Amino acid sequence: xxxxxxxxxxxxxxxxxxxxxxxxxxxxxxxxxxxxxxxxxxxxxxxxxxxxxxxxxxxxxxxxxxxxxxxxxxxxxxxxxxxxxxxxxxxxxxxxxxxxxxxxxxxxxxxxxxx
Amino acid sequence: xxxxxxxxxxxxxxxxxxxxxxxxxxxxxxxxxxxxxxxxxxxxxxxxxxxxxxxxxxxxxxxxxxxxxxxxxxxxxxxxxxxxxxxxxxxxxxxxxxxxxxxxxxxxxxxxxxxxxxx
Numbered sequence: 180x181x182x183x184x185x186x187x188x189x190x191x192x193x194x195x196x197x198x199x200x201x202x203x204x205x206x207x208x209x210x211x212x213x214x215x216x217x218x219x220x221x222x223x224x225x226x227x228x229x230x231x232x233x234x235x236x237x238x239x240x241x242x243x244x245x246x247x248x249x250x251x252x253x254x255x256x257x258x259x260x261x262x263x264x265x266x267x268x269x270x271x272x273x274x275x276x277x278x279x280x281x282x283x284x285x286x287x288x289x290x291x292x293x294x
Numbered sequence: 295x296x297x298x299x300x301x302x303x304x305x306x307x308x309x310x311x312x313x314x315x316x317x318x319x320x321x322x323x324x325x326x327x328x329x330x331x332x333x334x335x336x337x338x339x340x341x342x343x344x345x346x347x348x349x350x351x352x353x354x355x356x357x358x359x360x361x362x363x364x365x366x367x368x369x370x371x372x373x374x375x376x377x378x379x380x381x382x383x384x385x386x387x388x389x390x391x392x393x394x395x396x397x398x399x400x401x402x403x404x405x406x407x408x409x410x411x412x413x
Contacts, residue, residue, distance in 0.1 A: 181338070181340075181341075210399065212400060212401075212403075213400070219403050221389075221403060221404075221406070222385065222398035222401075222403035222406075224401060224402070227400055233404050235399050235400055237350075237400055267337065271339075271340060273399075274401055282329070282341055282344050283341070283401060284341055285331070285338065285339035285340075286338075286339070287337065288337055288338065288339075289340045290337075290379060
C-alpha cells in the first residue's frame with residue numbers, strides 16, 4: 180500500500196458527461212501528479228500541483244482540469260467525455276517538487292469507462 | 295527530446311530462469327533520474343528503484359539488480375531466479391531537471407515490458 184488513495188475505483192459513464200476523480204496524497208506529501216494510462220498512448224503525465232499551485236502541465240486536454248485543495252487532496256475533472264477518454268487514471272504524490280528530491284508513489288488508479 | 299524505449303513488449307520465462315528487461319533512454323540533460331515501476335495484474339504501480347544520473351553504481355536488492363550505463367544510455371533490470379509472482383508489466387521511467395536547477399518533476403514512461411513467469 181503506497182499510502183495514496185483514489186476514489187472511485189471504477190467509473191462508468193456516457194459520452195458528453197462530466198466526472199470528478201479524487202486523490203488523497205500520502206501524509207506529508209505536497210506534490211500531486213495525475214497520469215493517464217491508455218492502450219494506445221501508454222502512461223502519460225497530465226498535470227502536477229505543488230502545495231495548491233499548478234507546477235507543471237503535460238498532455239492534458241482543455242476539457243480536463245484539476246485542482247489541489249488546502250488539505251492537499253486533489254481532484255481531476257473530466258468534461259464532455261468522449262469514448263477515447265476511457266483509461267486508467269493514476270494519481271501520484273511526492274514529498275517535494277519532483278524527481279530531484281524525491282520519488283513519486285502511485286495510487287491504485289481509477290478506471291474510467293465511457294460508453 | 296526525452297524518450298524512454300523498452301524494446302521488449304513481452305517476455306515469457308519459466309520459473310527460476312533469470313530475465314533481463316531492457317531500457318534505453320534519451321535526454322538532453324546532464325542531470326536526470328531513472329526509475330523502474332512494476333504493474334501487477336491488479337493494476338497498481340509499485341515503485342522499485344530510483345537512480346540519479348551522477349551515480350553509476352549498480353544496485354542489487356534481493357533477486358533484483360539494476361545495471362546503469364551512461365555510455366549506452368541504458369538502465370537494465372535483471373530478475374534472478376524468477377518467480378510466478380514476478381509476472382507483471384514493468385515500466386522504466388525518466389525525469390529531467392530543468393536547466394535552472396529546479397525539477398521538471400513529471401515522469402516519462404516507456405511502453406512497458408510484460409513479463410510472464412510460468413511455473
